[in-house]
Amino acid sequence: xxxxxxxFHHRPRRxxxxxxxxxxxxxxxxxxxxxxxxxxxxxxGQAQSASALGASLLQSASGKELGIIYAAVASSGSCPAYRxxxxxxxxxxxxxxxxxxxxxxxxxVVNSTMYAGSYHSLAPGAMGQFVLTLGSCxxxxxxxxxxxxxxxxxxxxxx
Numbered sequence: 001x002x003x004x005x006x007x008f009h010h011r012p013r014r015x016x017x018x019x020x021x022x023x024x025x026x027x028x029x030x031x032x033x034x035x036x037x038x039x040x041x042x043x044x045g046q047a048q049s050a051s052a053l054g055a056s057l058l059q060s061a062s063g064k065e066l067g068i069i070y071a072a073v074a075s076s077g078s079c080p081a082y083r084x085x086x087x088x089x090x091x092x093x094x095x096x097x098x099x100x101x102x103x104x105x106x107x108x109v110v111n112s113t114m115y116a117g118s119y120h121s122l123a124p125g126a127m128g129q130f131v132l133t134l135g136s137c138x139x140x141x142x143x144x145x146x147x148x149x150x151x152x153x154x155x156x157x158x159x
Contacts (some may be wrong), residue, residue: 064153065099069127071140071159079137087137093145094129095155097122103153108132109146 071093075086091110097103102123107116108130115132122128130147140159148154 064101064103064149064155065097066103066122066147066155066157067096067098068145068157068159069094069096071143071145071157073134073138073140076137082139085139085141087139089134089137091132091134091138091140091143092129093132093147094127095122095147096127097124100124103147103155104149105130105147106150107148109144109148110134110138111144 071091073088074090074092076088076090079087079089081087093108095103102121104121105119107114108119109115110132113135115134119130120128143159144156145159146154146156
């Protein structure tokens with residue numbers, strides 16, 4: 001008979017403790033989740049790059065290639081400041097035409113608000129400034145600006 005009582009008898013336990021198993025499962029879940037998020041972000045980046053490349057190729061094929069030099073808003077006394085920058089109701093957009101054909105904007109679209117008018121032409125290799133009178137107060141940063149000519153060619157920019 002064993003000299004130790006039954007409750008002191010040591011039996012080897014096999015397997016992984018519940019605490020270690022929980023930690024391992026959390027680690028596996030986080031690892032798989034980060035792999036899925038990285039794959040999703042990569043496919044989103046590829047889609048954006050393909051879209052930008054497609055727009056660039058369309059501009060190049062039409063001979064009308066534009067680049068934005070700057071978009072500035074003159075401060076107005078009736079407009080408040082946004083993050084320390086004064087807002088205004090008049091925006092000046094400077095564009096450079098580096099294509100082989102000229103570009104004559106028929107309208108500008110700023111954040112889905114259209115500003116149609118008779119704007120001067122941009123010759124190939126020239127820069128031009130266009131003044132837009134906005135309907136409300138705005139700041140120059142974070143705007144989506146689209147220039148459209150009478151033939152429907154367009155160029156979109158972010159300020």
